[in-house]
Amino acid sequence: MTATVSISSIEKNFGATKTLKGVSVDVAAGEFLTLVGPSGCGKSTLLRIIAGLIPQDGGTISIDGAPVDHLLPKARDVSMVFQSYALYPHMSVRENIATPLKVRRLSSFARWPLVGKFAPGQAAARAEIAEAVKQVAAQVEIEALLDRRPAQLSGGQRQRVALARAMVRQPRVFLMDEPLSNLDARLRVHMRGELSELHQRLGATFIYVTHDQVEAMTMSTRVALMMDGEIVQVATPDEIYTNPADVRVARFIGSPEINLLQGRADPQGRISIAGRATALRTEAVGQLTVGLRPEILTIDDGSSDIVIDGRLQRVERLGHDVLLHVRNDGSDRKNMTLRVSAAELEALQMSGRLEENFTIGARATAALLFDADGKRLPAIHGATASEPLTYSSGRKLVGV
Amino acid sequence: MTMVLSSHPIGRTPRRRLGAEIAPSIAYWFATPSIILLVGTMLLPIVVMIAMSFTDYELGALDFSFVGFDNYVSLWGDKTFWRSLLNTAYYVALVVPASVIIGLVLAVMVNGLKRGRRFYQIAFFLPVTSTLIAMATVWKYLLHGKIGPVNHLLTAIGLPGMEFFGDPSLVMPALAIIGVWSLAGFNMVLFTAGLTAIPQELYEASAVDGIDNPIERFFTVTLPMLGPTTMFVIITTSITAFKVFDTVAVLTRGGPQGASDVLLYVNYLEGFQYMRIGLASAITVVFLGIILLLSLVQAKVLERKVHY
Incomplete structure (x- = not known):
């Protein structure tokens, strides 16, 4: 039936x-x-x-x-x-x-x-x-x-x-x-x-x-x-x-909410966030939005394709996971959320990296691009473009 | 609140209640005015009334003496009292079912209207706002044996004319019609309030369950959900109907041949026409007792059926 x-x-x-x-x-x-x-x-x-x-x-x-x-x-x-x-x-x-x-x-x-x-x-x-x-x-x-x-x-x-x-x-x-x-x-x-x-x-x-x-x-x-x-x-x-068609979908699905940053694509399609060049490429030109899920963000160790300056605001412990609320001191002054494991947080605290200003990093493959109307833009990043993203694929942490 | 408390070193300052603390002996003084009002306006008159029912006090008399249960004994043997009691019961039996059912039907029908709901609600509520004594005069004309339009209508369709206020067997039903007319609108308003409290999801659930016949839906959802309202309406209508007085006083004065003697009218005659306050008080005590009993029984019986 x-x-x-x-x-x-x-x-x-x-x-x-x-x-x-x-x-x-x-x-x-x-x-x-x-x-x-x-x-x-x-x-x-x-x-x-x-x-x-x-x-x-x-x-x-x-x-x-x-x-x-x-x-x-x-x-x-x-x-x-x-x-x-x-x-x-x-x-x-x-x-x-x-x-x-x-x-x-x-x-x-x-x-x-x-x-x-x-x-x-x-x-x-x-x-x-x-x-x-x-x-x-x-x-x-x-x-x-x-x-x-x-x-x-x-x-x-x-x-x-x-x-x-x-x-x-x-x-x-x-x-x-x-x-x-x-x-x-x-x-x-x-x-x-x-x-x-x-x-x-x-x-x-x-x-x-x-x-x-x-x-x-x-x-x-x-x-x-x-x-x-x-x-x-x-x-x-x-x-x-992993593949939201629209920025509203990306915002609604996923908790904590996806981090959205204003970006800009130059005529060659190279995207910069808050004035910093990134490895992201697109076919569009002009204002766009870059979406980064909390779990793909890491504290940068120099190997990230995207880097954003930040300063720790608040730590929210969920048990196994920990949310780091970070103030982005770039041009749009947005708060960002990182999701790390409790063990990773401990390692970061031991190394003293959370006490001063630091850089948040992410892999270009994990970023989601949306145009000014909120529609999803295809990102171009070589051979890895169609590779499915898993929870830990975008993650690399200092000291772990 | 917690912020304030935690700023104190814990253990040193005792945990204090918010607000002033007043000794009970002083607190009772604050309640005294309302207690005096309650006793003076509600309880005392009833107590005095009950006490007077054991006296032979007459209105205007300078002294009186206690006569024990004499008043009750003479009531027991009084034909007029028993006739008025029966007439009142007959009136209640006619008015309560009719005005509750008509009120319910009106409420459900008016509530289902797409437009004009306000108009009908006001129209049916108008009798409640008008003075019954003034409207009784209109009813007297309407139901008049010779010049009344109702009788003209009856004879026009080939039925015999009826002396509504002249025929002992018709006078109570005629008064009951006026009673229903004046009460149904109020009951409709109460039922309307009850109807708006029924959750829409229940109707939707019944539709999905397959109940698409309006009458079955009424008996499955509407009526059970109106249970508490119905109980309230039945009790208040019974009490109001039991207190029937003004139409009798204006239209029939107990006639013809005592066929419309009702409890409160007889009570009024005893007290204010024949000045026998003692006897009138005894009737009032009986009257109050009956209303109390009626309400208690209804509440007990209905309570079990309407509260889920």
Whole structure:
């Protein structure tokens, strides 16, 4: 029970504001696609359009190749998990999970409040539903909670009930609207793992909305990054991190944020940062932005292709890693962040190199170039241009 | 706060509470004015009233004596009292369900409107703001046996005309119609407030679950989520309906043949027409007791059903 979802040039306006400006993306069967972006970028609106909860103003949604634009949510065979879980507070967990099945399998008279239970000829259907509820409750390990009300459950347990309610009728597509954002940090990390596992086990198509880039990076098959009602880039988590198509993507993905420096390309395409020549080359001329991820920066030992002057502001210890916040005394006076390991920090402190002004360095191959509009520019640096970048490839430290 | 504390050498200065510390004996003096007001305006009148129900005090009399439970005993044997109690109960039984259901239906329908919502809300709320005594005169004309438009309408469609305020079996329903008219708008406003508190995601969840029939959606989401509001509305409407007085005093004066005698009207007659304050106080005590009991029972029964 899995299906492709094709979203093609979806538009949505609320009054004069264009919330979605022609969004298109194809989701493969069994894929875990994450729509990620800052608040108000239209990702939740897009999810509701896929579910059929709100109509679009233009474009088409197809599930399994067939357009579903004219269908009510019930007929689209999708299920959805909401940020607030949206459980029915007056029903037990068992009744909550059974609701989607009851609506589909029981006659309308049998669903009447109070008198419905006297409807004849529904015993077989009721038994089937009870069995399905029991099975799905076992899958998310909430069998012991079936007779409780949602108010008696913790956040994590409610989350599981919401998942069970979504799973129970085996829909073709799962839609998830920030399902983890109401959980505390620990539980969120745990549920991230469980959701990934669930996706693998069910093999269903997941479309997952979040504003948290960590969730997007850790769980998805592909990430679609949305900004201002448009999809800026769709790529695998690896690709979107190492090869962002736009400076907004580079800024949004990655924590701490990428360091962006103003650069200038001379007519030969040689790029200088804060007046210092670098080994970077490009085909463009004029102002541009150079992006350097915190982990590719090092304290220069004379071998770097790019060098920036800096002065240590603050050290932030994360356990295994340490963030060095460095003030760049160049023309644009920006703060930069370096990520080094705790061992490296110790070595640097021993050598006394962090006490005075020093030079930050990076390999030219690891730098990301963006033009004045924020679009990615191809960098030219010889044979190594297409070499994939790994975490430690751009790193070389003094004294280690 | 922490900055200030940590600037002190730890251990030397004792940790101090922010704000002034006041001895309890002084603190109680600050509470005295509000306690006096509370006792003087709320509790004392009730206590005096209960005490008077055990006396034979008459309005204007110079002295009185305690008569024990005599007032209650004479109430027990009084046909008018029992008739007024039954009439009041009948009125409550007519007004509460009708005004709660009409208020709920109006709220749901008006809330679902795309435009004109404000207009309808104001229109239905108008009866609440108007004085019932003034409007009762209009109703008296509307429901008049001979010149009333309602009767003209009834005879025009071939039904017999009805003497709403002249027929003992029709007078309570006629008063109940006016009661519903004056209460439904207020209930609608309360339900509207309850409706806006229902999270939109719950409706979306029900749509994804496959509940696309509006009536089923009402019973699955709207009504259960309005539970606490409904409980509040039922209790306040019951109390208001139990206190029916002005329409009776203006329109029927208990007639015809005592068919619209209600508890508060009889109470008013005893106290201010026949000057028997002792007896009137006894009726008030019974009245308060019934309202208290009604509210308690409703709260106990409904509380379990509406709070999840």
